[in-house]
Amino acid sequence: MPKDFHPHLRHLESESIFVMREVAAQFERPVLLFSGGKDSILMVHLARKAFAPARVPFALVHIDTGHNFPETLEFRDRLVAEVGATLHVGSVQASIDAGRVHEEAGPNPSRNGLQTVTLLDTLAELKADVALGGGRRDEEKARAKERFFSHRDRFGQWDPKNQRPELWNLFNGRRNPGEHFRAFPISNWTEMDVWQYIAAEGVAMPSLYFAHRREVVERDGVLLARSEFNTLLDGEQWDERTIRFRTIGDATCTGATESTASSLEEIIAEVAASRVTERGGRSDDKRTEAAMEDRKKVGYF
Amino acid sequence: MDILRFSTAGSVDDGKSTLIGRLLYDTKSIFEDQLEQVEDASHRRGEGYVNLALLTDGLRAEREQNITIDVAYRYFATPKRKFIIADTPGHIQYTRNMVTGASTAELAVILIDARNGVLTQSKRHGFISSLLGIPHVLVAVNKMDLVDWSRERFEEICAEYAGFAEKLGVDALTFIPISALRGDNVVDRSASMPWYEGTTLLHHLEHVNVGAHRNLVDFRFPVQYVIRPDQDYRGYAGRVASGAIRPGEEILVLPSGRRTKVRSVDTADGSVPLAEAGDSVAITTTEELDISRGDMIVRPMNLPEVESEIDATLCWTSDAPMRPGTQYWLRHTTREVKAFVSRLVYRIDVDTLHRETVDRFELNDIGRVHITTAQPLFLDRYALNRETGSFILVDPHTNHTVAAGMIRGSVRHAEDLPREREEGPERRPVSPDVVWEEWNVSLSEREARNAHPAGVLWFTGLPGSGKSTIARALERRLFDMGAQTMLLDGDQVRHGINGDLGFSPQDRTENIRRVGEIASLFFRQGSMVICTFVSPFRADRERARSLIPDGRFVEVFVDTPVEECRRRDPKGLYARAGRGEISHMTGVSSPYEAPEDPEIRVQTVGRDVDEVVRGILGALAERGVLPNGGSRGG
The missing domain is CATH 2.40.30.10 (Translation factors)
Structure with a gap:
């Protein structure tokens, strides 16, 4: 990145690289959680920069709910090949088939909550002692309290009231066997920072983030895309609109927004003018006031 | 756009959460769905107003108990700057959280409820801010609407807090009267307080100088990770902790003490001509040394x-x-x-x-x-x-x-440390009705431009000991090395600024007090200030020292025996004193308190000036207060 260009982005990039190198130095078996969304794509980009000219020293882990947009998987496989990283896929369907978890009942079953079990099982299987995630503190109020190095006990649980103080740039990754850490190198980035950086660096992004025509249904204020995983309720019908996604996750709970932003510049302008958070389109966060805190405590991303 | 990290400390009662809510809301950093959630929650809790504290108190336990427990990070941006708030609780049982939030902050916002005035809690926040070395403190006197926008009340609080802050050595202190609830002087100027002529809180946050705490002089590179893709490349990865480095410069590796040169400073975008404090880079060296995580790369002439x-x-x-x-x-x-x-x-x-x-x-x-x-x-x-x-x-x-x-x-050195920060320096006189205003351009910026640290070299010794001769030769050398220098000499300041003073012990003390203040101004301006004064009293020299940050005041004792001084007597002073023509002659009729442990002690008998100056330059290099010939074009 040019030296005088966006000093705040340079600062954030340098901080994230510092955290990633600290993870590589302090842990034995680090993995990088890859969802296919922009934050995890950014994470892969930063990891490449942190260790160049060497290869990224993290394996990628994708927790697959089975409810994917096909574009996400194509993009994932291309990126993995380009980076030359190892990809491990943890399948929620496999967890269901093995009886580890049970599918929600009802017309709009979300596998979001189920992911936690698959995630913890996958980390245990890989003997991972740290999982790097693309969580940002500006996303949600429970995440605002996250550390860069966040401790998880033997059951994968987060204890928000008893976190290790994180002072200066001194990260304490000491752990006992069976415990692991989550590391959040892009904690201090905002949605706007992410898009500005992606534009400045020319990072490739999946087509889902750009405006396109798609069949959707509006339910509880959220636009859900037509897919084999979403079924219509009585009185609903598919309706083709020009939309884009602000976040990409499980197709059953990731809402689209009506938008004509088809370039990075237009997306940045839209984010600047937006009066709704990006998670505003996530029906999983709307369940209770402390939905995110409760999910994070048991081991969610 | 740059980044300002600041901390806030306080409890809900101080209006801290309201203030943060106000900053976020007025800069359009709260989104509608977040506000909706807060409105819903306030409603469910039976509160008759939108409780903005619910925006910041994110944990369930915090909302249940109506308190802030942990450090929460908040983000907002204006067209000028991105802000990261470390929002911390104010109660004593959360001191560790305050310390955590303060550790990365460059500015602390301390809230004082105008009705309650300066409470123990406000002092505690000030103490922790000064302990953690936060360069700027902003005292927001809140709830001015509840004291009828009273100027007297505001000034009373300012005076009391400024008196306390002085003991802590906080000097960049700003007071702003606000009403977070109504928004007065937060983002927009208050119509209710026309008597207040200062800036709004947000304006201050947008314009305060960032990076003031950064040390741009002493190059320190803790090695974090070794990047080694193959036999041909070995890069020592890390983030520059302070100072700067360029390819070609000589470096020394601790703990081995081995020296080599920087071959390249690499990033994923290619090699760069310069890495500065805060930059994550990888350094390669001209010779293969055994360097690993935990080692530190520094300059041979500027060691930690x-x-x-x-x-x-x-x-x-x-x-x-x-x-x-x-x-x-x-x-x-x-x-x-x-x-x-x-x-x-x-x-x-x-x-x-x-x-x-x-x-x-x-x-x-x-x-x-x-x-x-x-x-x-x-x-x-x-x-x-x-x-x-x-x-x-x-x-x-x-x-x-x-x-x-x-x-x-x-x-x-602990027992020698003469000044305890918590005791504070001797009280400096202040004119009535004057509030300290921080320096406009920071010392670190000036030092970065000058490419050398500022310092005060204080020469003390008997009349005729050789102080002035050595000091003049030294200044010439430093100036020729590219340093910005200033020489303050007794005979000069006693023309003009100190021309009203005689040689009584009181006048000598006042003479040195003024010189110390003048030296401090030149120091703040980035100079290497050389002061050459008999300065016979230890307490006077210590007072001059107390005005300068630790490590930047170097006392040079020109230790020439009085017999030799009397023999040299370049100005004929000893002769005149002997004839009784001068009273209060140091070393003759007035005492000289020699320094017990000066940074540098100089013997002059049988040595020429060049030799003495070389010795002083060597001693300065060891202390890291010397223009570094190899650094940043200096």
């Missing part, structure tokens, strides 16, 4: 202290008490060593600032300790360098972070 007996201020962050002798892991830069507290010097009552003798530290205690480490650390004093002056202690059994530490120096 290499110490295993450390004098430090500690904040205890664990429920389990600390007892001297217990072993911990000590994490400092990228280094981890075993350590124990060898002596507990005292605990500070953070509310009264009194020192107490105790046999252990409990949660949230702050005090001074001596620490012994199994291997030496490569350190600087925290006051000079936050990055290489800070450490944490980790319990080897629970793995918890149990203490935050700020290095004061090595134990060897």
Whole structure:
């Protein structure tokens, strides 16, 4: 990145690289959680920069709910090949088939909550002692309290009231066997920072983030895309609109927004003018006031 | 656009959450769905208003108890700047959270409720801010609407707090009268307080100088990770902690002490001509040395202290008490060593600032300790360098972070440290109705432009000892090396500015007091100030020293025996004193208190000026206060 260009982005990039190198130095078996969304794509980009000219020293882990947009998987496989990283896929369907978890009942079953079990099982299987995630503190109020190095006990649980103080740039990754850490190198980035950086660096992004025509249904204020995983309720019908996604996750709970932003510049302008958070389109966060805190405590991303 | 990190400390009662809510709301950083959630929650809780505190108190326990427990980070941006708020609780049982939030902040916002005035809590926040070395303190006197926008009330609070802050050595102190609830002077100017002529709170946040705490002079590069894709490449990865480095410069690696040169400074976008404090890079060297994580790359002429007996201020962050002798892991830069507290010097009552003798530290205690480490650390004093002056202690059994530490120096020098920060310097006189305004351009910016540290070299010695001759030759050398210099000489200042003073002990003291203040101004302007004054009284010299940051005041004692001075007598003063023509002649009829432990002691008998100047330059290089010929084009 040019030296005088966006000093705040340079600062954030340098901080994230510092955290990633600290993870590589302090842990034995680090993995990088890859969802296919922009934050995890950014994470892969930063990891490449942190260790160049060497290869990224993290394996990628994708927790697959089975409810994917096909574009996400194509993009994932291309990126993995380009980076030359190892990809491990943890399948929620496999967890269901093995009886580890049970599918929600009802017309709009979300596998979001189920992911936690698959995630913890996958980390245990890989003997991972740290999982790097693309969580940002500006996303949600429970995440605002996250550390860069966040401790998880033997059951994968987060204890928000008893976190290790994180002072200066001194990260304490000491752990006992069976415990692991989550590391959040892009904690201090905002949605706007992410898009500005992606534009400045020319990072490739999946087509889902750009405006396109798609069949959707509006339910509880959220636009859900037509897919084999979403079924219509009585009185609903598919309706083709020009939309884009602000976040990409499980197709059953990731809402689209009506938008004509088809370039990075237009997306940045839209984010600047937006009066709704990006998670505003996530029906999983709307369940209770402390939905995110409760999910994070048991081991969610 | 740059970034300002600031901390806020306080409880809901102070209006802290309301203030943050106001900043976020007025800068359009709260989104509709967040506001909706808060409105819903306020409604469910039966509150008759939108409780903006619910925006910041994110944990369930916090909302249930209506308090802030943990540090929460908030983000907002204006077209000028991106802001990161470390929002911390204010109650004493959360001191460790305040310390955590303050550790990365460049500015502290301290809230005072105008109705209650300066409470113990406000003082505690000020103390912690000064302890953690936060360069700017902004005191927001809130709830002005509830004291009828009273100017007298505001000024009363300012005077009381400024008096307290002076004891702490906080000098960049700004007061702003606000009403967070109504928005007065937060983002927009208040129509209700026309008597207030200063800026709004947001305007101050947007314009305050950032990076003031950064040390741009002393190059320190803790090696974090070695990048080695194949046999042909070996890059030492890390983030520049302070100072700057260019390819081709000579470097020294600690602890081995081996020297080599920088071959390249690499990033993923290619090699760069310069890496500065804060940059994550990889350094390659011209010779293959055995360098690994925990080593530190520095310049041969500007070394950190290499110490295993450390004098430090500690904040205890664990429920389990600390007892001297217990072993911990000590994490400092990228280094981890075993350590124990060898002596507990005292605990500070953070509310009264009194020192107490105790046999252990409990949660949230702050005090001074001596620490012994199994291997030496490569350190600087925290006051000079936050990055290489800070450490944490980790319990080897629970793995918890149990203490935050700020290095004061090595134990060897601890007993010599003449000034205790918490005691503060002797009171400086202040004109009535004057409030301290911070320096417009910071010292670190000036030093970065000058490419050398500022410093005060204070020559003391008897009349005729050779002070002026040496000082003049030294200034010429420094100036020729490219340094910005200034020489202050007794005969000059007694023409004009001190022309009203005689030679009585009182006038001598006043003479040195003024010179100290003048030297301090030139210092702030980035110069290497050379002062050459008999300055016979120890207390006067110590007062001049107290105006200059630790490590930047170098006392040079020109130690020539009085018989030799009398023999040289270049100005004929001894002869005139002998004839009784001069009263109060130092060394004859007036005492000279020689320095007990000057930074530099110079013998002049039988040595020529060049030799003496070379010796002083060498001593200055060791202390890192010398224009570095190899650095940044200096």
